Amino acid sequence: MDLLRATLNGADLSATVPTCPDWTLAQLARHSGGAVRWSERLVTTRAEENIPPQDVPAAGGPDGDDPAALDAWLAETAALGTKTFRDAGADASAWSWTDDHTAGFWARRMTHELAIHRSDAAIAVGVAYEVAPDVAADAIDEWLDIVRFVQRHVPDDSAAELKGAGRGSIHLHATDAPEGLDAEWLIEFGDDGFTWRRGHAKAAVALRGPLTEVLLAFYRRRPVDGGQVEVVGDRELLDFWLERATFG
Structure with missing residues (x-):
């Protein structure tokens, strides 16, 4: 505060x-x-x-x-x-x-x-923004859990559409994480919804950049085309997620 x-x-x-x-x-x-x-x-x-x-x-x-x-x-x-x-x-x-x-x-x-x-x-x-790395990483964890909760419990929410085993997967990769902080995530889609875990893995699309900027892009606070992060691979899949991942 x-x-x-x-x-x-x-x-x-x-x-x-x-x-x-x-x-x-x-x-x-x-x-x-x-x-x-x-x-x-x-x-x-x-x-x-x-x-x-x-x-x-x-x-x-x-x-x-x-x-x-x-x-x-x-x-x-x-x-x-x-x-x-x-x-x-x-x-x-x-x-x-x-x-x-x-x-x-x-x-x-x-x-x-x-x-x-x-x-x-x-x-x-119009001032600079930084957040502690451990807080930023945990905020991504929590956001993924929130979207998954909404998907499972609010069937008319757009998050319910985040499913489909053939969609591929999404990888988030913080390029400046301090040693010991596993600041990478893999999101995988299934027919009943999506799952996620921390760790490095190949995916259909990757969102890469400084941890704070990955957090802001993933929370839709900054555009992914703003120059702070890099998108590698299936951009349409990332957009599919960003357009539907909601907080209820």
């Missing part, structure tokens, strides 16, 4: 976010803080069912458009979330929309939520 606050510091909060065109920077900040407040409430109450966001105290942020008040709310939100997640421990029970009903799920989800929305803010402001 502190990195998001730093990115927003001094920015025109009324500016539109290109990667989330329905939002301004102020709305992006309120969404991000609200998500942390909501997940924190689920954990602190050990919720057994969903809590509507409108029932979460201060989830909408401060009244008015004062940037200082918004920043103070984000700082308070960060402190609240950090304390709750640390005090609860990863195994504490908390409702979630997945099969994993633990505080650890929410701590991980919010880490990646903030990392991706910080990229949205950085792109809107």
